[in-house]
Amino acid sequence: MNFQGLKIKDRIREKTEGKETFIKVLAAALVVNLGLIGFYAAAAHDFKDVTLTVNGKSAQTKTMRNSADDMLRNWDVELDEKDEILNDENARLKDGDTVEVKTFEVKKETIREEVAFKKKTEYTSDLLEGEKKITTEGVNGVDKVTYEVICFGGEIQEKKEVERETVSKPVTQVIQEGTAVSYNGVKYSRKLTVSSTAYCLRGRTATGTSTHRGTIAVDPRVIPLGSYGYVPGYGEVHAEDTGGAIKGKIIDVWFPSNGQCRSWGRRTVDIYIK
DSSP states (O other): OOGGGOOOOHHHHTTOOHHHHHHHHHHHHHHHHHHHHHHHTTTOOOOEEEEEEETTEEEEEEEOOSSHHHHHHHTTOOOOTTOEESSOTTSOOOTTOEEEEEOEEEEEEEEEEEEOOOEEEEEEEEEETTOEEEEEOOBOEEEEEEEEEEEETTEEEEEEEEEEEEEEOOBOEEEEEEEEEEETTEEESEEEEEEEEEEOOOSBOTTSOBOOTTEEEOOTTTSOTTOEEEETTTEEEEEEEOOTTOOSSEEEEEOSSHHHHHHHOSEEEEEEEO
């Protein structure tokens, strides 16, 4: 007989919920069986000592049945389609034999899981460069997660998420990071390292002012127009102008003569911005 085609009796199923309860019922049957065996031991001579192992849990019993198939059927216990008896269920049982059964089970498991909070960095000129301050504490969230768990022989074969419900949302941790720097005793909101060129054109700037010593052309996406600052080797600067070639971290400092522009050339400088 192919034992894999057997089903648990309806009257057994009415009393059980899942394979765990089935195993408990089976264990109880063994205890009852042992009691009956004690009662009939004096009169019977064909009982065999058998070890029954279900999903790794063992119990000792006695049986007069000649096969694992007969022994389980005698208890009205029949296995599901995917359950297995590892022995030959029709082989003749002998004293001292072990009958090993592994059951297949699909169940749902619902647990609460922590959801780690995220971190967000905000830059501020209220703090010096290198200083950090947590302004909002991060808090983990909680999700209720349901998994479908497939077990065979009491061991998990597959576990997959089938449903997730938010119990509480995580709170993002906000960290302020300082950009302010101190140079020659003066506090600036930030420092940028840029490539610098020079120009000496006279006329109106992009902001409507006249070019003068201290005027610089900038990319407004990097340094906003109207910003004040300081460039070592040049002096105080004011972002008043723009230029077609001024893209990204580049500044163009103004000089009144071509000779001074050539002397400045192209160089990498730090600009301290207020």
